[in-house]
Amino acid sequence: MKFLDQCKIYIRSGNGGGGAVSFRREKYIEYGGPDGGDGGRGGDVWIEAVDGLNTLIDYRYQQHFKAETGEHGMGRNRHGHAGADVVLKVPVGTQVLDEDKETLIADMDHAGQRLLLLKGGNGGWGNDRFKGPINQAPRHANPGQDGEERWIWLRLKLIADVGLVGLPNAGKSTFLAAVSAAKPKIADYPFTTLAPNLGVVDLSTNERFVIADIPGLIEGASEG
Structure with missing residues (x-):
């Protein structure tokens, strides 16, 4: 969703x-x-x-x-x-x-x-x-x-402790699915992630943090 x-x-x-x-x-x-x-x-x-x-x-x-x-x-x-x-x-x-x-x-x-x-x-x-x-x-x-x-x-506002930033198809969604209970869409084509996904990583009963899976960045986008 x-x-x-x-x-x-x-x-x-x-x-x-x-x-x-x-x-x-x-x-x-x-x-x-x-x-x-x-x-x-x-x-x-x-x-x-x-x-x-x-x-x-x-x-x-x-x-x-x-x-x-x-x-x-x-x-x-x-x-x-x-x-x-x-x-x-x-x-x-x-x-x-x-x-x-x-x-x-x-x-x-x-x-x-x-x-x-x-x-x-x-x-x-x-x-x-x-x-x-x-x-x-x-x-x-x-x-x-x-x-x-x-x-x-x-x-x-998206609130997360860690943000996953990288190029399209770098494995950000795969990493999020592996370390948390989140189930982002994962496919073998660029820009599979169109909206940010949040995942909670439980280290123990008292320790947890939130990871944000950010849509892939394009190399050279900062230069226009």
């Missing part, structure tokens, strides 16, 4: 839930009152760099990511549940770019790095929040705030 180094995706945070308009009515209780609960906040959109990934192939088949909407408030001062977040897991070395493909938003250069891309909307207040000496029976509540949305680019 060809190395996928960049992709464009759509992200949207969740809307906040609306507040409730409700009044307490119970038997043998003379004075009721407003008891509408608040809506839950919408889910956020996060991005996180994790170990174990080396391509952005997952984002080729799914380009839209939306966090959940917060639940609406209910009577008896019951507040709505917050919407679930969306976490985009990407390989270490992924750059997050704006839709113009030039403005750098983040550079995920180490494992465990986590960044908030879009914040979910706040939940609306229920009518219990608006009661007071003057207005003891408010009949209005706030709707939840809308979430945010945007298109972003994910671009993966």
Whole structure:
């Protein structure tokens, strides 16, 4: 499978839930009152760099990511549940770019790095929040705030400890296949490798490094 180094995706945070308009009515209780609960906040959109990934192939088949909407408030001062977040897991070395493909938003250069891309909307207040000496029976509540949305680019930088550089058919892919579990295409004609391949070499349980198989170079290319 060809190395996928960049992709464009759509992200949207969740809307906040609306507040409730409700009044307490119970038997043998003379004075009721407003008891509408608040809506839950919408889910956020996060991005996180994790170990174990080396391509952005997952984002080729799914380009839209939306966090959940917060639940609406209910009577008896019951507040709505917050919407679930969306976490985009990407390989270490992924750059997050704006839709113009030039403005750098983040550079995920180490494992465990986590960044908030879009914040979910706040939940609306229920009518219990608006009661007071003057207005003891408010009949209005706030709707939840809308979430945010945007298109972003994910671009993966090739990160390797060692690069195999040489002429076409020098045996770079063969060497990579011999020392790692990578299975690059190997053939007896020039420029078999069209895209970089990464392979992990395990020396022991605690020692490993990454080799990049780079497409063959042409002798004299630097002179034009």
